[in-house]
């Protein structure tokens with residue numbers, strides 16, 4: 001069963017005490033958190049957050065209960081916290097805001113997966129997060145990844161991650177990507 005580390009405490013002797021999602025404690029000499037992103041939503045009023053401290057948004061990515069405020073990316077409850085949904089959401093919102101300002105109709109956002117707020121528990125959340133897309137570099141030239149249930153060949157993942165998407169930066173910065 002999947003378990004997450006939900007908190008860590010440094011002990012007086014320098015060791016780390018890890019608390020797991022099931023409540024168990026582990027004492028380690030060293031703890032290096034290399035995954036498990038915790039989004040900072042601490043500055044957002046709690047009435048806009050769900051139990052996982054994600055901003056609750058509607059099908060237009062607008063913050064539920066707020067007026068003229070939108071939330072995209074990891075901090076929103078719309079999709080899983082990865083680059084691809086964040087990229088799709090930002091492109092959608094850029095167009096949506098222009099439509100709103102022009103007074104033209106806006107189509108709802110098409111999420112790639114079930115919204116996280118609807119998930120029943122951590123295990124299902126973990127599963128659905130990784131049912132999307134995942135690509136991992138292994139060494140300098142090889143990689144592994146999957147899209148849904150389909151494994152992506154190593155060289156494709158390595159090629160996609162070659163520049164860590166920095167080649168897209170210019171279009172994002174100057175607006176031509178939208």
Ligand SMILES: Cc1cc2nc3c(=O)[nH]c(=O)nc-3n(C[C@H](O)[C@H](O)[C@H](O)COP(=O)(O)OP(=O)(O)OC[C@H]3O[C@@H](n4cnc5c(N)ncnc54)[C@H](O)[C@@H]3O)c2cc1C
Nearest residue numbers: 034035037040043072073074075081082083084086135136
């Ligand atoms: C180690 C690691 C590896 C990852 N690898 C992959 C991968 O291979 N593929 C993939 O698809 N995704 C990956 N991700 C996830 C991906 O980075 C995120 O999904 C993506 O960055 C989300 O973008 P975002 O703009 O929503 O949030 P972020 O990129 O986290 O940006 C949020 C920004 O807000 C800033 N901020 C927070 N609080 C405040 C505040 N109070 N005031 C002002 N600024 C604030 C933060 O400093 C940050 O710069 C990885 C994440 C991590 C941590």
